[in-house]
Amino acid sequence: MAETYKVDAIDQKILSYLVKNARMPFLEIARECGISGAAIHQRVKKMEDAGIIAGSRMVVKPKALGFDVCAFVGVQLVSTNLYAGVIEALKMMPEVVECHFITGEYALLLKIFCRDNEHLMDVLVNTIQNIPGISRTETFISLDQAIERPVYVKDRSVIKG
């Protein structure tokens, strides 16, 4: 987790391709950027080492895996200092894909995927509510996900373009 690496214009251009297609060949990126494939390779490696790139993922439609229900869950804690233990318990739940510590009425906001409403019910009542330190929850079911995309990377197009 070094925090010294500075992402320059070429790095940004490289990332602008890779956030849209993680399997884009480095040689193709090299041709777009006007530098060698070896240079792309080394820059990507450096960004991985610096923690700027935190891995890569194929994006799989949850429905194809049988997860028909997406929901957000606001969670109130008995006491904020129970945070660490609650996180550990949530990490054990495969349904939880995101957990944020947020400002406002709820201490935590979770994003979860469940097979169906019955599964959601089970997760809420039998799993989440049984985690020590969690008091109240409120559930917001996502009926439609209209936008889903990576963080914005400006393609400054400094080299060739």
Added chain:
Amino acid sequence: MAETYKVDAIDQKILSYLVKNARMPFLEIARECGISGAAIHQRVKKMEDAGIIAGSRMVVKPKALGFDVCAFVGVQLVSTNLYAGVIEALKMMPEVVECHFITGEYALLLKIFCRDNEHLMDVLVNTIQNIPGISRTETFISLDQAIERPVYVKDRSVIKG
């Protein structure tokens, strides 16, 4: 967006690797699964064609790109039938990475990334509030993202293991 493809145990095993590392060589997956590289290739292509795999992404730490602030925004609409137009306006905003139509007090839940609090202020007051059809918003700043991972893919390990 065909909805007929059935993800079998081998597909699941393939996906279980690719959701964790989009650049994992198909030949390596082939060795793990005990089938040929060509078979992996064709299965992945089929899943892409069927819309089960919706692309791939390098995961970039927002902070490295200068996005220090992550927030969720609950959005109330003047009228629900303005949904489509609002979505179009939100798609134009690079800060918005997710938008869900949810149950509860707010019609929409957005996830946004901003450079700093000033940028967040600008986005809330000068951009989001100016979109026709949006009435009230409430903002929840994410102070810490404790969990961030892909949808759970069971690795059934049916073949070799």
Added chain:
DNA sequence: ATTGAAACCGTTGTGAT
């Protein structure tokens, strides 16, 4: 930090089962 070259390895199309 970038390069070209080289060795290695993966990808992808084909034809057969």
Added chain:
DNA sequence: ATCACAACGGTTTCAAT
């Protein structure tokens, strides 16, 4: 749906700059 094979191209390392 799978395979083996082969042509092609990508990855990765390295000495040199």
